[in-house]
Amino acid sequence: MKTLNIGILAHVDAGKTSLTERLLHAVGVVDDLGSVDDGTTRTDSLALERQRGITIRAAVVSFVVDGVTVNLIDTPGHPDFIAEVERVLGLLDGAVLVVSAVEGVQAQTRVLMRTLQRLRLPTLIFVNKVDRAGADPERVLRDIAARLTPAVVATGVVHAAGTAAAACVPHPDTDPGFTRRLRDLLTAHDDALLAEYVEDERRLTGRRLRQALAGQTRQALVHPVFAGSAITGAGVAPLIAGLTELLPVAEDGADGPPAGTVFKVARGSSGERIAYVRLFAGTVRVRDRLPVGAGRVATVTGIEVFDRGATVRADAVTAGRIALLRGLGEVRIGDPVGAARPTGSRHFALPSLETVVVPEREADRAALHTALGELAEQDPLIDVRVDPIRREITVSLYGEVQKEVIQATLAEEYGVAVGFRETTTVFVERLVGTGAAAELIGMAPNPFLATVGLRVAPRPAGGGFRFRLGVELGSMPPAFFTAVEETVRETLRQGPHGWQVLDCEVTMTHAGYWARQSHSHGTFDKSMSSTAGDFRHLTPLVLMAALRRAGTRVEEPMHRFRLETPGDVLNVVLPALARLDAVPHTTLAHGSSYVVEGDVPARRVHAVERRLPELTRGEGIFESTFDHHRPVRGEPPTRPRTDHNPTDRKEYLLAVARRVVTRRGER
Structure with missing residues (x-):
């Protein structure tokens, strides 16, 4: 089976959801066109999406073109919901970037195109709304070349732009102007093609150039530009043909061990988690037992695949497809399913705003915490933080619209009415230099049965987090290493000033434990045996000491x-x-x-x-x-901590160990 996974991306209101609806209609998946204004589109399934006329959650639909199963992911265009786009990008074989023929290139358009180019993701550009008053496709094409990328070529011409009669006519291969523009663009990226032209320009026929265009598009070197209208259907047929002609279609890869990634989590009617998984290799069958996330194994109890605009039950799913898997337990967005794949760095910035969520009724506080926990499953970047001392719940945001959506969702889906404190800025911390610290088992002031040594070093901006072992992997049980790495990740969410520490490498330099001890009658003696808890409790103290020595700004x-x-x-x-x-x-x-x-x-x-x-x-x-x-210039701002505060050793040990240890012993 041949498959193609594509994403529809755009600045808000450029018409990508309407284009998705038109594509489904054009290929015969739906008989009646849905409308964003009327709230009847297939991909905007949430009540809030239909009410507001915007996409909030990424949605998947499937159709077949020329024997190729196309999985199309409609993503939000509003920048407040960029996290949904973030999770989708690593799953795609190609993308369609939608630009309005009226508004042209906008802020989010530039952000998306820069990211697509950095990922070298094959991308077609569709200039939409050519039928709207004020549409100027020629101006927008110049704008695209000037503000997005010069490596573009129009695949057709628009007649009667700005009117309901707007029509899009593809350039024929015999059009000398089109072939000249193609030749100039393509030979700039292909020396062999340039040599063909120099040797005998007659060899570069329209058909030969079309083949070269497909090859360079699949390499993300050039970006064909289509034009049309999602409302009238003008220009949509050439775009559909271009999907399978110009983007990289994958062959069936059912052999080998399964490897996939969870990019979305939903809840079923009985509250169970349903994982949206892009499968990159192998085959997953019902009743298969698969590694999920870090160190868990789960049994797949149900599979649904996308087929012609709907989901259908299946006994198995093969590589290249997107499926809904049930039975994966406490699965989270980003978890690998089967063999793990490199995740790479982040594509977009973390949220830069945060606010405190306040229930209107004090009796709803517990329900609010539960509801926000479920929303965080769908969008981990809202980063729910609970301050047990102040009894406050804080969420991270990309903007005010996201806050309004959270408020409406809590009221409509969970029956919890909330308000918000003033929105404030989220700062970050970065390492100034390198630093190291270690605490050894059995030596004061370390009260835990674990040896942990850590060295921290800065990485380039955007480099993300990396954990390395500077000790032998076999020097202690793998569960203890896992405990250290997971605790390091968690602790870095609140650096010395209370802000998340970005772009750093943490190396474990010392490791040690006491093996399981038992008395002569065979009972386990915890007081003489290391556990994962010892490593989880000690790691924050060691890491914070290393961060202080390195310094953060x-x-x-x-x-x-x-x-x-x-x-x-x-x-x-x-x-x-x-x-x-x-x-x-x-x-x-x-x-x-x-x-x-x-x-x-x-x-x-x-x-x-x-x-x-x-x-x-x-x-x-x-x-x-x-x-x-x-x-930051001047005194750096701090954020109140919501952990056990490893920056204060006495406070921390009283919280986690109910005691304090000094260099001279216990007290």
């Missing part, structure tokens, strides 16, 4: 902004931006307007957005996206 999230403003108010806008801590880097004239680009702290973005309409008479167009972190 607190950094704040920065956004890159782009502002289009009337020229006659520029001298008023620039000083106002400076007062709001926004720093322009470039200011370019664009007709009677100016385009200002620069950086602004994430904590000031909303203030800029509120101020600009007044300064620009409502004519300013402001867009911003996360770009990088910047060291």
